[in-house]
Amino acid sequence: MNIEVLRYCPAAPNGAQKVSYELEATGQTLLDALTTIKTEQDATLSFASECRSGVCGSCAMRVNGVEVLACTYQVREGDLIEPLRNMEVVRDLIVDVESALRFNQQAHAYGSVSVQTPSVTPEEEKINELQSACILCASCYSACPVYELNSEFLGPFALTRSWRYVSDVRETEVVDKIATVQDNGIWDCTLCNECVPVCPVGIAPKQDIVMLRNKSGVMGYMDPSFASGFGNGFGNDGTPNFGGPAF
Amino acid sequence: MNNRETTQTDVLIIGAGGAALSAALKAQEHGARVQVLSKSYPTRAQTCMAQGGINAALSHSGADTVALHVEDTLKSAQGLALRDAVSLMCQQAPEALAWLDRIGVPFSRNAKAQIAQRRLGGASSERACYAQDYTGLKILHTLYDQCNRHNIEFLNERFLLNICTQKDTHGNVCVSGVTALNLRTGEVEMHEAASVIVATGGYSRIYHRHATNATGTTGDGIAAALRAGARLSDMEFIQFHPTALKNSSVLISESARGAGGYLLNAAHERFTDELAPRDIVAREILKEIERGGAVYLDIRHLGEAFIDAQLPQERKLAQLYEGIDPVYEIMPVKPAAHYCMGGIEVDARSQTAVSGLFACGECANHNVHGANRLGGNSLLELVVFGHQAGVNAAQYAQQTQNTCKPTEQLQKDRTFVEGVKYFTNQIDFYEKHRFMGNIFYNNAAIVRDEKGLKAVLAAVRQLQKELPFMGPKDKSKVYNTNLVEFIEFGNMVELAEVVLVSAISRRESRGAHFRSDAPQRDDERFGAHTVAWKEEGVLCLDFIKGEVL
Numbered sequence: 027m028n029i030e031v032l033r034y035c036p037a038a039p040n041g042a043q044k045v046s047y048e049l050e051a052t053g054q055t056l057l058d059a060l061t062t063i064k065t066e067q068d069a070t071l072s073f074a075s076e077c078r079s080g081v082c083g084s085c086a087m088r089v090n091g092v093e094v095l096a097c098t099y100q101v102r103e104g105d106l107i108e109p110l111r112n113m114e115v116v117r118d119l120i121v122d123v124e125s126a127l128r129f130n131q132q133a134h135a136y137g138s139v140s141v142q143t144p145s146v147t148p149e150e151e152k153i154n155e156l157q158s159a160c161i162l163c164a165s166c167y168s169a170c171p172v173y174e175l176n177s178e179f180l181g182p183f184a185l186t187r188s189w190r191y192v193s194d195v196r197e198t199e200v201v202d203k204i205a206t207v208q209d210n211g212i213w214d215c216t217l218c219n220e221c222v223p224v225c226p227v228g229i230a231p232k233q234d235i236v237m238l239r240n241k242s243g244v245m246g247y248m249d250p251s252f253a254s255g256f257g258n259g260f261g262n263d264g265t266p267n268f269g270g271p272a273f
Numbered sequence: 274m275n276n277r278e279t280t281q282t283d284v285l286i287i288g289a290g291g292a293a294l295s296a297a298l299k300a301q302e303h304g305a306r307v308q309v310l311s312k313s314y315p316t317r318a319q320t321c322m323a324q325g326g327i328n329a330a331l332s333h334s335g336a337d338t339v340a341l342h343v344e345d346t347l348k349s350a351q352g353l354a355l356r357d358a359v360s361l362m363c364q365q366a367p368e369a370l371a372w373l374d375r376i377g378v379p380f381s382r383n384a385k386a387q388i389a390q391r392r393l394g395g396a397s398s399e400r401a402c403y404a405q406d407y408t409g410l411k412i413l414h415t416l417y418d419q420c421n422r423h424n425i426e427f428l429n430e431r432f433l434l435n436i437c438t439q440k441d442t443h444g445n446v447c448v449s450g451v452t453a454l455n456l457r458t459g460e461v462e463m464h465e466a467a468s469v470i471v472a473t474g475g476y477s478r479i480y481h482r483h484a485t486n487a488t489g490t491t492g493d494g495i496a497a498a499l500r501a502g503a504r505l506s507d508m509e510f511i512q513f514h515p516t517a518l519k520n521s522s523v524l525i526s527e528s529a530r531g532a533g534g535y536l537l538n539a540a541h542e543r544f545t546d547e548l549a550p551r552d553i554v555a556r557e558i559l560k561e562i563e564r565g566g567a568v569y570l571d572i573r574h575l576g577e578a579f580i581d582a583q584l585p586q587e588r589k590l591a592q593l594y595e596g597i598d599p600v601y602e603i604m605p606v607k608p609a610a611h612y613c614m615g616g617i618e619v620d621a622r623s624q625t626a627v628s629g630l631f632a633c634g635e636c637a638n639h640n641v642h643g644a645n646r647l648g649g650n651s652l653l654e655l656v657v658f659g660h661q662a663g664v665n666a667a668q669y670a671q672q673t674q675n676t677c678k679p680t681e682q683l684q685k686d687r688t689f690v691e692g693v694k695y696f697t698n699q700i701d702f703y704e705k706h707r708f709m710g711n712i713f714y715n716n717a718a719i720v721r722d723e724k725g726l727k728a729v730l731a732a733v734r735q736l737q738k739e740l741p742f743m744g745p746k747d748k749s750k751v752y753n754t755n756l757v758e759f760i761e762f763g764n765m766v767e768l769a770e771v772v773l774v775s776a777i778s779r780r781e782s783r784g785a786h787f788r789s790d791a792p793q794r795d796d797e798r799f800g801a802h803t804v805a806w807k808e809e810g811v812l813c814l815d816f817i818k819g820e821v822l
Contacts, residue, residue, distance in 0.1 A: 036751055055593075065703035069746035069755040074313070076487040079523045079590055081410055082317040098593055116457060117752040123314065124429065136418035137377025144374060145386040151379060158379040158404070158411050162316050187418070194377060 027052060027103040029059065031071065033118045034109070042115070049101070056107070057085055057096040060119075072118040080226060083163035086110055087119045093165035093224040110168035126167040126181060133180045134206045135187035138199040150195045157190040157234060159227050166221035166231055172214055180211045182221040182231035189234035192241060204242050212238045213249050280428070282308040283670035284663070285466030287433050287451060287494050290318030291409065291652065292634025293472035294416035295659025296666070297425050300470075305667035310428040310453060310464060312489060312757070315417045319474045319487045319635070320655065323409025324526035324586060325393055326401025327373075327656075328649035329366035333387045337398035339363045346650060349395045349550050350643025351784040352800055353507060355819055357621070358640045362650070362657050369656040370402055378415045380404050393531050393648035395550040401649040406526050406586040409652060428464070430456040432757050433493050434689075436469060436501035437680045438627060446502050447628035447675055452686045456757065459750030461687045463680070467670035468629040470662050471498055475613035475635040477511065479765045479772065480718065481710020484610040485517050485524040489761070494636050496764035498617045499771070503625040504806040506638045506817075507615035508768070509776035510785045512646055513719050514611035515554040516570050521594040522609040525570055525587050527551075527648045532583055534572040537603060539565030552645045552785045555608040559719045562607060569603035576600075608719055612651060614642040614785065615775075618804060623662035626806070629669050633662035640802075640819065644784020693756065696744025702762050705736055705743065709769065721776055722790040730773040736766050774814055775803040 027049050034042040047063050054062075057075055064071045076082040078097050085096040088108040113121040130136070166182035173179045180188075188207050191197050212235050221231045239249070284300040286293045289311035301307045309315070330337040342363040347354055370388065374380065381389040381403050390399040404411040420427075431453040441447045450465035473494025477484040484490070499505055515536075516525045530536070530547040536554070538544045538561040545557040558568045572580060572587075577600045580588055591599045617625055617632040619639060624631050633639075635651065639658050642650065712732055716725030740763060747755035781795035782788050801816040 035749060037749060064755070069703075070749065072752055072754050074317075074754075076313060076317045076319075076489055077322050078488065078521070079322065080593070081321050081407070081586075082487065084313065084317045120752055127314070130418065131421040131424075134422075136422040137415065139419075140375050142375075143371045146380075146382050147386045148382045148384065148389075150386075151382045154379060155405065158414070159407050160414070161321070161410070162314075162414075190379075191377060191418075194379070196375075196377060 029101060029105045029107060031118070032106070032108040033071070034115050035117055044106070054101060055097055056089065056094070056099045056101040056105070059101045060096060072120050074120055081161055083161035086163035086165045086168070088168065093168050095163060095226045098226060110164055112168055112170065112174050113164065123164050126164045126183070127162065129180045129184035130187055133184040133188045133211070134203050135184050135191060137191050137194065138197055140196050140198055144196040146195055154190045154193045156227070156229055157186050157193070160186055160229055161227060163226060165224045165226065169220040169224045171218060171220060172216060176210065176214065178210045179214050180207060185212060185215070185238060186229055186231045186234040189238050192238065201245070204238070204245055204247070207238055208242065208247060212242065213251065279463045279465065280308060281465045282306045283467050284470065284666045285310060285451065285464055285468070286470045286472060287311070288318070288472035288474060288634070288636070289313070289315035289427070290472065290474060290634060291320035291413050291416060291655035292659040293318075293470070294413070294420055295656050296470050296472060296633055296663035298416070298419055298423060299660045299663030300667040301423055301425060303664050303667035305670050308426045308428055308464070308466070309420070310431050310433070310451070312430065312432045312456070312493070314429050315420070315427065316414055318413060319490055320413040320652070321410040322487060322524070323652050324406040324524070325528045325531070326391060326403035326408050326649045327370065327412070327652035328396070328400045328647070329370040329402060329653065330363065330398070330400060331367055331370065331388065331390065331402070333385065335398075337400055339366070341397050342366065342400060345395055345397050346641065346647055349645050349647045351645060351794065352796060353510070353640070353643030353783065353802065355640040362641050362653060365657045366653055369653060373412060373415070373656065376415055376419050378404065378412050391528060391531050392548070393527050394548045394554070395647045396649070401531070403528070406528055406584055412652060431462065432456060432760065433473065433497055434461065434686045434760070435682050436497045436627075436630060437682045438501050439675070439680065441628065441675050445628055447673070448501070448630040449675070449680060452682050454690060454757070456752050459753065461683065461690050463683045467673050467675070468631060468666040470666050471617060471630065471632040471636055472634045472659070472662075473636045475616070476765060476768045477610040477613060479709065479769050480610040480713050481707055482522055483710055483714040483718070485514050485522055486611065491761035491765050492636070492768045493761060493764050495617055496767045498625060498627075498630065498632065499767070499807055501630065502627050503630060504618040504804050505616065505771055506618040506802045506804045507775070508613075508771045508805060509779055509803060510614035510644050511610055511772070512551055512612040512614060512785050513555040513608040515551055515558050515608050516606040517609035518591065518595050519605040519607050523590050523594045524609075524611070525590065525604060525606065526584070529570060529572050529584055529587050532572070532579070533575055534570055537569045537571050539567045541569070541603070550645055551648070552787070555719050556787060558606070558608055567605055568607070570606045571603045572599050573601065573603070610718070612646055614638070614644065614646055615803075622665045623658055624665065629673060629675070631662040631666045633658040644786060693744055693759070694748045697742050698744050698746055699742045700739050702743040702759055705739070706762050706765075709733065709736065709766070713769070717773060717776060720787050720789050722788060723777060723780070726773055726777045730770070730777065733766060733769045733773060737770070740766065770812060771805045774812060775805060778814060778816070779803060
């Protein structure tokens with residue numbers, strides 16, 4: 027069977043080029059196919075991989091325009107393989123993931139350290155079981171039309187990770203975390219759902235953003251686009267001018 | 274991204290898995306400036322693949338005690354673990370778990386709102402704490418988030434080339450930093466540091482596709498430490514996980530057997546105690562495969578609801594890589610290389626034979642696993658000894674008077690990275706890696722004998738000679754993964770020799786090292802650690818008596 031790979035090398039004069047490869051085996055994962063190409067046909071083909079089993083998040087790429095993990099996708103005749111979008115292509119299928127990873131820190135997507143050994147029930151543990159299985163593959167940033175237009179948008183996995191900690195019964199810094207996701211965060215999302223089907227773990231970042239919005243509402247924040255419609259009572263940047271939320 | 278070609282810090286950590294990040298957090302807590310350098314990204318480390326659990330004798334688990342944890346570990350180690358090291362690890366386990374709980378690791382819970390535990394092979398009690406079957410992944414990601422909280426500096430996509438050393442005022446060899454290839458720029462960089470912690474994982478990819486590990490598990494840090502003057506120990510002890518999927522070597526966690534899964538032979542009959550230590554189960558499986566052609570793991574009787582709640586990843590992996598749904602079908606399995614018990618020799622402070630060079634995690638040998646590691650003890654080791662290495666490396670950095678002097682290593686490595694592109698490429702190193710993996714799996718794996726091991730050694734020595742006739746085909750500077758894989762192959766070939774010479778010298782059977790030509794354990798001659806080092810580039814080896822239990 028034949029597949030095409032969109033290849034790019036910064037040193038090459040012609041920009042990105044589609045290159046066709048022939049494969050003998052069928053019924054294999056895309057990662058196995060790429061590895062065979064690299065080790066037997068063309069050693070210059072560049073891609074990232076580590077675990078081969080869908081948990082390390084290294085091999086996210088696009089097949090026929092849709093984000094997948096190469097190690098969990100069965101390759102098919104005529105597939106077009108491209109790098110993730112919305113991130114600088116370093117070479118071939120390798121992109122600058124750091125540009126997305128930095129949002130984890132920016133969104134304060136980390137746990138506060140509680141002093142005592144906490145008590146968590148099985149039901150409470152289930153609240154963020156799925157969100158805490160995120161592998162940071164960045165497929166969701168590739169699919170996100172808001173991030174495409176606004177490179178400062180905190181983005182899907184950072185907001186999911188924020189909700190992971192905000193929803194954790196052990197968390198003691200919810201106020202700070204909710205304040206942190208207001209700008210370039212939860213209200214910028216259009217709830218378009220593009221991030222949901224591409225998540226290889228089955229996380230719905232959109233849903234987590236809705237949860238953060240609800241929590242924000244309870245804590246006195248408002249959707250700035252909705253609020254600005256009233257024309258007064260808010261500053262020029264859309265933030266409430268009644269002295270911030272009171273808890 | 275940090276593009277500086279020379280960086281300076283107090284503590285430089287190589288690798289970014291669970292041990293590295295545990296060390297980074299502790300070193301910084303103890304006042305050190307910390308950098309974490311790795312060839313990939315933190316959350317892509319091998320730690321994310323650990324499924325089963327992390328051991329701790331928690332007070333809420335009924336009958337379990339620290340003493341039992343110590344005894345189980347020593348029993349499985351078959352005389353090659355140090356009681357003091359094991360006791361320290363097991364004593365600190367409950368606090369290590371409490372720390373992980375406090376920073377937000379989402380452990381599975383029991384009805385009393387405590388961390389849930391399950392029984393893994395070789396354990397006398399339900400001792401492994403878990404987060405479904407994503408234990409390693411969730412620990413690693415939570416550690417990564419904490420590093421972000423504490424502004425730990427990451428130097429990602431940098432491949433370790435060599436550890437640099439210098440002589441201190443007393444003439445002792447001490448560390449001064451590392452050289453690394455920046456994958457993005459293609460430049461060789463110098464990273465100076467007062468102390469260096471190696472936390473780069475094991476070397477199971479010597480076995481190529483017969484390994485459960487990530488493709489980057491190529492022993493780079495261990496090989497660099499050996500070249501820098503550190504000693505390695507017990508390198509012949511490589512654990513084979515009994516149940517990797519037959520075609521892909523993707524792991525099916527021990528928790529599947531812990532939960533009641535059966536092993537079946539070709540006639541679909543049970544043939545062994547599924548929860549015996551891994552070395553024994555692996556040999557029993559190999560015997561059945563040689564006799565009947567196949568062995569299967571059967572979890573059908575556990576039921577769909579249980580499998581989806583407790584073993585969701587196992588179900589997904591079997592469907593993806595074997596095309597089998599374990600709710601309805603039995604899974605063909607084989608043993609595959611999984612964990613390296615041996616590694617860089619360290620003292621009770623996690624320091625190597627080189628002053629200021631520390632090691633922790635799978636790449637180090639803290640003498641807690643001995644001849645055979647217990648499931649659930651490796652994630653524990655990452656945290657306990659990661660912390661120990663972090664604290665001691667920070668203290669060393671504060672106390673040392675050594676100032677980093679310019680090193681010849683940087684120039685040497687720049688010359689190498691330039692020159693390697695002119696290697697002749699008559700021989701394909703990818704093909705040689707497959708070849709090495711096959712001969713290792715057949716002759717230097719679960720059952721070994723002298724003739725087979727010597728044949729593999731001859732082949733490996735030939736590969737060493739042939740390296741200049743291999744080389745990368747890709748000559749470009751930017752993100753040259755072909756070059757990286759060639760250097761990784763070189764590191765594996767270097768370590769392969771150590772594994773083989775150690776395995777040939779140990780004419781006895783103990784734990785994961787089973788010699789069909791010497792099937793008995795021989796404490797008088799081999800109740801000792803196999804220690805390897807290099808003098809003027811020549812491999813030396815000796816058996817050094819520790820405490821034999």
